[in-house]
Amino acid sequence: MKKIFIMTMSAALLITGSCKDNNYLDIDPRDVVPTDRMFSDPALVLSVVADLYQRQLDFSGLDNGWASFVDFSEAFPSENGSSFFVQRTNWGFGEWNTWDYAYIRDMNLFIERATASTELNAADKRRFIAEGRFLRAAYYFEMVKRMGGVPIITSSLTYDGDVLTLRKPRAKESEVYDFVISELTAIKGDLPANPDTKSRASRGAAFAMMSRAALYAGSIAKYGATTPTVTLPGDEVGIPASLANGYYQQSLAAADSIIEGKAGSYSLYRSLPNLSDNFAAIFTDKSSVNRESIFIEDFRVGTNKVHSFTVNNQPYSRSEEGADAGRLNPSLNIVQSFELLDNTYAPIPTVDGSGNPIYYTNQQDIFAGRDARLAGTVMLPGSIFKGAAIDIRAGYQNAAGDIVTNGNLPGTSTPSIGLDGPSDGLEFRTQTGFYIRKYLDPVTGSGRRGRRSDVAFIRYRYAEVLLNGAEAAFELGQTSKALGYINQVRSRAGLTTALTTLTFDKIVHERRVELVFEGHTLYDMKRWRLAHVVWDGGIMTVAQLKANIGSATKRNTQPFSLWPYLYQNPGNANHGKWMFREVKLSRVTGANTFQMGNYYSEINNNIISRNPEIVRQPNQ
Amino acid sequence: MKLKFHYIILIALTVMAVSCKKDTLEAPKSKLTGRLVYNGQAINVEQNRVPIELYQKGFGLVGDINGTAAQDGSYSFLLFDGNYQLIIPNNQGPFRWNQTGNSRDTLNVTVNGDQTLDLEVxxxxLITNAQYSANGRAISATFGIDQIITDANARDIESVTxxxxxxxxxxxxxxxxxxxxAGSAITNPASVTLTTDALDPIVGNQNYVFARVGLKIANVEDLIFSPLQKVTIGN
Known part of the structure; x- marks a missing residue:
């Protein structure tokens, strides 16, 4: 009896005792950090903002692959699965679109939570909030470039049963640019003015983005007048011409701020005596010597944040990964656009006045006397990469004048086609006669899939700021200031004869050769309203290719190749010399066609159905 | 009971045949066809460039049924019966259609069985009287240009090709x-002659080509063409 009593009592005690602790099962999850704790520690906030940095959108980027660089006839894709780039006859209206309001919401939440945080110290807090607003401005800038005016959402929206209040109409295109510029103006003081802060937002990055955004808005206002159909009645697309000067002034002021050192001491990169090597090193040198790069997407070997640009595009003969090589082949179109050192334009001289081939002792002689950026951007035949020369030879011409591409070179066991090609349709080697050099990592191992490369992608650099300033000053009639800026960029490239007059075509040209393969081509052509002129869908002939170089309205719809041949005719003075031919590859069947409806990417029907306040893009 | 193999097959076939009937939705089968016409004359455009959109309301998400005019200005849709709104979007096509000022209005279309609907634009x-001839391997065309819209909405000729x-x-x-x-270089629009360079050899010794004349209007994206013509050339 006593035993039963004790057992009952202890059971009762046990039950009532354990019932007491209501929070016993209420434990914090270990894999989710609560918001208030997250925003109490700078290291944790940094990991949140790192995610926002990682989600930035770029047109071309090393982590979105080689193919983001290949379009617009500036290059040919030497991968047969990607031939559509040169076979399509139009771009879909939805091409290049973006509508990532989830990202905007995350940035708004970040800004709100960082603002509400009480435990961060004031300096950290200011910087984090400024970074959030910088990234949000960057994404709105990216959207307005692609979509025109979009709804500007600056706080996180909450659904309380009424969907109608959440529907926001598109802002005017100019309002989005104004928003970007005013945000950057507001936060620039909270960002570090330190040229060594490159992968996080800095004051220099804010000024650089401001200068680019205002320049875009200014040129859309000015040159939009030439395409009156690319507008909407509510100005969601198109900016009134009267606003052009104001934007150009803002652009120039922002560029001047960087040039005058208000954001830290930035300067053009001049470290190597060889100007071409120097130009290539801008993109590979990540040390503090590089005061040119302002804002970069950084990578690091040994982490997950590496990219395959070098793996995909390394010269076939120097490949560290077998046949994974050689995809991005710059075209003759861009190669011939680089000026001669006397500031004139000329096609690559393959034939003399009477149409006979010109023979060159060395392959690179044909490119002699040109802008040093040519060899810095493009790997020319015979260039040295990772310790040996690349081997570009399309075959040989014999005494009878026949082009021979099969078998071996006469009297040798060397195949007549070089290890690097070119041969029509032979993928992963160059097919245009050129490889890319920009961003190509010279470090051993960078071409291996297991290691890959950590060359940074430069989003903003000092040379572009100078060109922004030059263009804005030119449009404002301040030609001498414009000349001062553009001549700095040109003299770094070896064009030491200063320009004394400036034209719109020269500015278009300068941006093209300085900034090619950096994601500017489409946006520049769009804002100048030149895209439908330059990519008009017409097919090109070699004669057209070689004419009118340097003209802003020159058609550029199909990429061409330049193939070197060895001349084999023992006894002849030209035996063993090189001759060149322009070639249009058999895969180049399409021609770039930019329709008026491509100026602003399509907002798809799902978005419009969910929010009928969104007006459709023009000309679609 | 003994299960016979051919019974299984028979039953399976029956089930399959019946279920096919059951779960396959009916396909649209009313054909809406027509042409872009002006005074009964077809308007020739570039293929795939002039969109014609149909909207049908009352089915949730709003989106267009998108078609484009063919080279000879014809179009066709395969539709369910019902009420639609048809529009050629603003600024599309080398013509004005159903519009006041710059914006166009939709056209209500009731589809009930096959029907033909010409769109009067x-x-x-217009390019008139195009005559083609071949001189060796060079092709010539002589034609007139007729300006139809001469009021405040008139546009200049940018070029003729x-x-x-x-x-x-x-x-x-x-x-x-x-x-x-170029449009500015045309002195007599009633008679314009254009001649191409000699054609390069065509694979297969084809002894004919097709030709037509396209007129680009200032600030209008799409060209208007003359009817297609087959021209015989010497080899």
Whole structure:
């Protein structure tokens, strides 16, 4: 009896005792950090903002692959699965679109939570909030470039049963640019003015983005007048011409701020005596010597944040990964656009006045006397990469004048086609006669899939700021200031004869050769309203290719190749010399066609159905 | 009970045949066809460039049924019976259609079985009386240009181009040779002659080509063409 009593009592005690602790099962999850704790520690906030940095959108980027660089006839894709780039006859209206309001919401939440945080110290807090607003401005800038005016959402929206209040109409295109510029103006003081802060937002990055955004808005206002159909009645697309000067002034002021050192001491990169090597090193040198790069997407070997640009595009003969090589082949179109050192334009001289081939002792002689950026951007035949020369030879011409591409070179066991090609349709080697050099990592191992490369992608650099300033000053009639800026960029490239007059075509040209393969081509052509002129869908002939170089309205719809041949005719003075031919590859069947409806990417029907306040893009 | 193999097959076949009937939705089968016309004359455009959109309300998400006019201005849709709204979007096509000022209005279309609906448009210009001839391997065209819209909405001619191609798709994107004249250089619109360079040899010794003339109107994206013509050339 006593035993039963004790057992009952202890059971009762046990039950009532354990019932007491209501929070016993209420434990914090270990894999989710609560918001208030997250925003109490700078290291944790940094990991949140790192995610926002990682989600930035770029047109071309090393982590979105080689193919983001290949379009617009500036290059040919030497991968047969990607031939559509040169076979399509139009771009879909939805091409290049973006509508990532989830990202905007995350940035708004970040800004709100960082603002509400009480435990961060004031300096950290200011910087984090400024970074959030910088990234949000960057994404709105990216959207307005692609979509025109979009709804500007600056706080996180909450659904309380009424969907109608959440529907926001598109802002005017100019309002989005104004928003970007005013945000950057507001936060620039909270960002570090330190040229060594490159992968996080800095004051220099804010000024650089401001200068680019205002320049875009200014040129859309000015040159939009030439395409009156690319507008909407509510100005969601198109900016009134009267606003052009104001934007150009803002652009120039922002560029001047960087040039005058208000954001830290930035300067053009001049470290190597060889100007071409120097130009290539801008993109590979990540040390503090590089005061040119302002804002970069950084990578690091040994982490997950590496990219395959070098793996995909390394010269076939120097490949560290077998046949994974050689995809991005710059075209003759861009190669011939680089000026001669006397500031004139000329096609690559393959034939003399009477149409006979010109023979060159060395392959690179044909490119002699040109802008040093040519060899810095493009790997020319015979260039040295990772310790040996690349081997570009399309075959040989014999005494009878026949082009021979099969078998071996006469009297040798060397195949007549070089290890690097070119041969029509032979993928992963160059097919245009050129490889890319920009961003190509010279470090051993960078071409291996297991290691890959950590060359940074430069989003903003000092040379572009100078060109922004030059263009804005030119449009404002301040030609001498414009000349001062553009001549700095040109003299770094070896064009030491200063320009004394400036034209719109020269500015278009300068941006093209300085900034090619950096994601500017489409946006520049769009804002100048030149895209439908330059990519008009017409097919090109070699004669057209070689004419009118340097003209802003020159058609550029199909990429061409330049193939070197060895001349084999023992006894002849030209035996063993090189001759060149322009070639249009058999895969180049399409021609770039930019329709008026491509100026602003399509907002798809799902978005419009969910929010009928969104007006459709023009000309679609 | 003994299960026989051929019974299984028989039952399976029956089930399959019945379920096919059951779960396959009916396909649209009413055909809406027509042409872009002006005074009964077809308007020739570039293939795939002039969109014609149909909207049908009352089915949730709003989106267009998208079609484009063919080279000869014809179009066709395969639809369910019902009420639709048809529109050629603003600024599309080398003509004005159903519009006041710059914006166009929709056209209500009731589809009930096959039907033909010609869309009456007013082109800015028409190319008239195009005559083609071949001199060796060079193609010539002589034609007149008729300005149709002469009121406040009139537009200038940007350029006129003769296109020649080996297939019957002939346009700025699809051509072997072309010859062009700027609008400002045309002195007598009643008679314009354009001549291409000699054509390069065509694979298979094809002894004919197709030609037509396209007229680009200032600030209008799409060209208006003359009817397609087959031209015989010497080898």
């Amino acid at each position: 007013t082109p800015f210009y 003769l296109f020649v191609n080996k297939t019957q798709f002939v346009s700025g994107r699809d051509n072997l040779k072309s010859a062009s004249v």
